[in-house]
Amino acid sequence: xxxxxxxxxxxxxxxxxxxxxxxxxxxxxxxxxxxxxxxxxxxxxxxxxxxxxxxxxxxxxxxxxxxxxxxxxxxxxxxxxxxxxxxxxxxxxxxxxxxxxxxxxxxxxxxxxxxxxxxxxxxxxxxxxxxxxxxxxxxxxxxxxxxxxxxxxxxxxxxxxxxxxxxxxxxxxxxxxxxxxxxxxxxxxxxxxxxxxxxxxxxxxxxxxxxxxxxxxxxxxxxxxxxxxxxxxxxxxxxxxxxxxxxxxxxxxxxxxxxxxxxxxxxx
Amino acid sequence: xxxxxxxxxxxxxxxxxxxxxxxxxxxxxxxxxxxxxxxxxxxxxxxxxxxxxxxxxxxxxxxxxxxxxxxxxxxxxxxxxxxxxxxxxxxxxxxxxxxxxxxxxxxxxxxxxxxxxxxxxxxxxxxxxxxxxxxxxxxxxxxxxxxxxxxxxxxxxxxxxxxxxxxxxxxxxxxxxxxxxxxxxxxxxxxxxxxxxxxxxxxxxxxxxxxxxxxxxxxxxxxxxxxxxxxxxxxxxxxxxxxxxxxxxxxxxxxxxxxxxxxxxxxx
Numbered sequence: 129x130x131x132x133x134x135x136x137x138x139x140x141x142x143x144x145x146x147x148x149x150x151x152x153x154x155x156x157x158x159x160x161x162x163x164x165x166x167x168x169x170x171x172x173x174x175x176x177x178x179x180x181x182x183x184x185x186x187x188x189x190x191x192x193x194x195x196x197x198x199x200x201x202x203x204x205x206x207x208x209x210x211x212x213x214x215x216x217x218x219x220x221x222x223x224x225x226x227x228x229x230x231x232x233x234x235x236x237x238x239x240x241x242x243x244x245x246x247x248x249x250x251x252x253x254x255x256x257x258x259x260x261x262x263x264x265x266x267x268x269x270x271x272x273x274x275x276x277x278x279x280x281x282x283x284x285x286x287x288x289x290x291x292x293x294x295x296x297x298x299x300x301x302x303x304x305x306x307x308x309x310x311x312x313x314x315x316x317x318x319x320x321x322x323x324x325x326x327x328x329x330x331x332x333x334x335x336x337x338x339x340x341x342x343x344x345x346x347x348x349x350x351x352x353x354x355x356x357x358x359x360x361x362x363x364x365x366x367x368x369x370x371x372x373x374x375x376x377x378x379x380x381x382x383x384x385x386x387x388x389x390x391x392x393x394x395x396x
Numbered sequence: 397x398x399x400x401x402x403x404x405x406x407x408x409x410x411x412x413x414x415x416x417x418x419x420x421x422x423x424x425x426x427x428x429x430x431x432x433x434x435x436x437x438x439x440x441x442x443x444x445x446x447x448x449x450x451x452x453x454x455x456x457x458x459x460x461x462x463x464x465x466x467x468x469x470x471x472x473x474x475x476x477x478x479x480x481x482x483x484x485x486x487x488x489x490x491x492x493x494x495x496x497x498x499x500x501x502x503x504x505x506x507x508x509x510x511x512x513x514x515x516x517x518x519x520x521x522x523x524x525x526x527x528x529x530x531x532x533x534x535x536x537x538x539x540x541x542x543x544x545x546x547x548x549x550x551x552x553x554x555x556x557x558x559x560x561x562x563x564x565x566x567x568x569x570x571x572x573x574x575x576x577x578x579x580x581x582x583x584x585x586x587x588x589x590x591x592x593x594x595x596x597x598x599x600x601x602x603x604x605x606x607x608x609x610x611x612x613x614x615x616x617x618x619x620x621x622x623x624x625x626x627x628x629x630x631x632x633x634x635x636x637x638x639x640x641x642x643x644x645x646x647x648x649x650x651x652x653x654x655x656x657x658x659x660x661x662x663x664x
Binding site: 188189190208210214216220222224236238285 | 562563565567568569570571572573576580581584585587658
């Protein structure tokens, strides 16, 4: 077996929350390990509070783990880096910047010359189908278009790994399906490694090669499901009996995790 | 567009146009009434305490064409205090606000003093500062500066503390340095607070410059006002007041325009 692109090695993370004059610790992640092969598409699902977003931020380097480490191509991650880019649920665009200047932003921060970064940004805007909107501002765009700007910005950085934190939770159902299709197409074209956090079981199974199921209190991985569905994933894949089997298996695991977490005595 | 829709559209346009004319008429009518009342009151009262509007306008005109340019010189004297005082206050206010907004230690140390100065009437400082700085423009500039700096800094601090993680997180994820975070994310996001602070500061600076001209040494528009009122030249008293009001409205209008333009972009 070849060395993984990304490996998450026994991560622990506890957050501290002030309560009156004291603090309480909340274990967000308790010994999470995961490895992802280059070019793979892995979904992460779990109930709210299971630490899936925290896990993603630790991989991105925005949060430091208390214990354990993240490796990209065998190198230890110590903060954000050009090999990883993140797409946010809240889009993360800058309202005072046009679409073009939003897409350029990461390259601008790197100090890339004006002409070069403009060229790259324009081609990425075209890639996500937003040509003609370069000079629009985020408030003039629909939610789906804003998230496409988010894609273009991530692509402009040409990362090896794209981290997505519930990227379609803030858009309506039809838009969500269109964006899913577009993301799969982009993934097929670029062959980036994708770690995709979602709270939708259907979406997790439909998009990924693997679905990592997490449980809460404390946050941990309870199963890693291999999604042996054919590609390309088109709408009809959802009607396959195998899709339903994987979907209900994941749902059973989630329910079990939620039951355990709400049983008395299971709470920390 | 169908003919029926066209008729409706025309009716709506006509209604908007009518209401605009109505509003203008109301303003014009009340203004005329007010000026008439002023004129009559001016003729009926003791000329030592009040002047009719016609006389005010005549005197105002005389002062403008006056070869000694006393009114213009007064305006220049006042601006020579107001402009440096307000500009220094704006710059230092933003710097202080950024310091207190970004640094927890700076906030802890400086906050009590800012609170004291922000709430203390500036006029109370005049006697002390008079002893330290003597009667001169320096003192007046310092007083104006002290009046305007804290509304600016307090607003900037609040604005910076209010910058959402949804704006800082994407930049941090793209490896922004602390300086880039400040210049490219935090300061632009704080812009509406800066203009709000400048507006408040300007109001205080305008009041304070006149107070300083009364109390420190008679000069500028405040001096003309004071001299006119102590010699019961009522009509002459109104000219500086009119200029001050016009100046305040003009600068406030400019800041409001900047604020509105900024806010348009900030509608997320």
